[in-house]
Amino acid sequence: MGMISKIIGLIITGAGAVLLFWGMNSDPTYSFIWFLIGMIVMSIGFGLISGGKQPETPEPPPPTVTEIICDNLDCDFKELRDFEKGDYILKPIDATCPKCDGSMTIHGIYIIREKEEEIQI
Amino acid sequence: MQFGGESSEFSWIINLAFFAFIMLFSLYGQKIQMWQWLKQIESGLLELKRMFLESRQTAIDAFKNFGRPEDEVAGDLDRWLDYFTIMPVDLDPAGVIQRLDHLLDERRDRFEEFVGDLAPEADGKMRQNLENTLEVTQVMNLIFRVVRHYYILGKKYGSQIMIMQIQMQLPELLRIAKAYFQAMGAFSVGKPIGDGIGPLIVSKFARQYGATKEDYIDDLAREVGYYRVEVEGRTLFAVRATGPGGTVGKPGLAIENLVKQNSGDISRIITIDAALKLEGEELGRVSEGTGAAIGDPGPEKYAIEEVARKNGIPLEAIVVKEDEEAAVGIMQKELLNAIPEAIERIKASIVKRTETGNRVILAGIGNTIGIGL
Ligand SMILES: [Zn+2]
Numbered sequence: 001m002g003m004i005s006k007i008i009g010l011i012i013t014g015a016g017a018v019l020l021f022w023g024m025n026s027d028p029t030y031s032f033i034w035f036l037i038g039m040i041v042m043s044i045g046f047g048l049i050s051g052g053k054q055p056e057t058p059e060p061p062p063p064t065v066t067e068i069i070c071d072n073l074d075c076d077f078k079e080l081r082d083f084e085k086g087d088y089i090l091k092p093i094d095a096t097c098p099k100c101d102g103s104m105t106i107h108g109i110y111i112i113r114e115k116e117e118e119i120q121i
Numbered sequence: 122m123q124f125g126g127e128s129s130e131f132s133w134i135i136n137l138a139f140f141a142f143i144m145l146f147s148l149y150g151q152k153i154q155m156w157q158w159l160k161q162i163e164s165g166l167l168e169l170k171r172m173f174l175e176s177r178q179t180a181i182d183a184f185k186n187f188g189r190p191e192d193e194v195a196g197d198l199d200r201w202l203d204y205f206t207i208m209p210v211d212l213d214p215a216g217v218i219q220r221l222d223h224l225l226d227e228r229r230d231r232f233e234e235f236v237g238d239l240a241p242e243a244d245g246k247m248r249q250n251l252e253n254t255l256e257v258t259q260v261m262n263l264i265f266r267v268v269r270h271y272y273i274l275g276k277k278y279g280s281q282i283m284i285m286q287i288q289m290q291l292p293e294l295l296r297i298a299k300a301y302f303q304a305m306g307a308f309s310v311g312k313p314i315g316d317g318i319g320p321l322i323v324s325k326f327a328r329q330y331g332a333t334k335e336d337y338i339d340d341l342a343r344e345v346g347y348y349r350v351e352v353e354g355r356t357l358f359a360v361r362a363t364g365p366g367g368t369v370g371k372p373g374l375a376i377e378n379l380v381k382q383n384s385g386d387i388s389r390i391i392t393i394d395a396a397l398k399l400e401g402e403e404l405g406r407v408s409e410g411t412g413a414a415i416g417d418p419g420p421e422k423y424a425i426e427e428v429a430r431k432n433g434i435p436l437e438a439i440v441v442k443e444d445e446e447a448a449v450g451i452m453q454k455e456l457l458n459a460i461p462e463a464i465e466r467i468k469a470s471i472v473k474r475t476e477t478g479n480r481v482i483l484a485g486i487g488n489t490i491g492i493g494l
Contacts (some may be wrong), residue, residue: 032135044358063304064312064451085310088365089452090324090493109313109491111451121401 016042020046067108187240222420249366313491320361323485328389344370355475367490373421385432388479398442405455
């Protein structure tokens, strides 16, 4: 639908432009009428091109991740996974650390957003 | 181009059209603008309505998992959507804080009772999250109803000032509504929000000094407790609301009780909260100042200030800057990154401005949803 109406719009706009220019150079008595008709046809064409926009589909919400860190201070194991229901910050995890077999805790839950353009001054 | 040429019999049409155009816009320009504004309000209103209906549905979906059928939940929820609290009279301001506190307590009780009725099988933590979900739905409903009121009123009586006001405030209202709408998903599954940074800093601080979940003593005030830890020879009471259910508790009353329990022998009260940042300021910036950092309707802040004044305790505030969207939205990495600096500042303050043997209160203010002890 979107593509076809754009192409038709383009054709109509082109036809309108031809009418308009032709009107400008034809018989002085009717040039004004042709000019007007050309304008109207062109605006219909533009309307078709810019109109018919589909309603924006809402973007899927950005993902939330859970950051798990090993409790052993000498171990640097860190894991990021998708948020699961029941997770909360400072929750001890059942699984043990794959590096040192120690216990692990959730140290962060946060959303991954795209950076918005900030106005810098 | 040749129209309007000397021999054309159509030139009068152009002149007429030109004058008609001028007349139309000078006489009806304002009407046209009003119509345009009404259209803008209308599309904003439809957006608000959509967000409200969706958050209502999210709330129903969250509630119906806990023992009541969907249609009953929907009916009760609708009855509850415009629950109101009448602010106490301030014509005679004496005691207005106590009266407000009393009303807010009653309101909390009613909310708890309602959530208990609607979700009989939910446990304590889940109930708190459902309570938050309910509150967000109420906010969405309120914004929608107020905008609709002014839209209809403006349209009915053609009141330009009403239409103008609502049209100008609409972007701001939509921004707030969107922030709450996006928070809805966070509340219904128990994800932490930006406002929870205060309690999180307190817990992380206490954990650095060896406190564990089991050390948390939950007996100060409604849904507020503390860890007792030794920091550089000082005794620190790290106060925060219980988690990971969503609650802010009554931190003011908690601090007041704690000071009384120690018969006034407290050398410093440090409050930590999220504070609104100005546009252009960095998200997650830590700053410090004087006073009680707490954004409640009044009674909690009053309690802290009053107990500090009576006992001559200095009040210090450390805040993490965030905007409203960040405060009600899911926790962001930038805020978590602010924790080490906040902890350093607390430590510096304790070491520099208190002496060995002193007792210090550190209170993290905020909604504890998704933040464990
Ligand atoms: Zn490890």
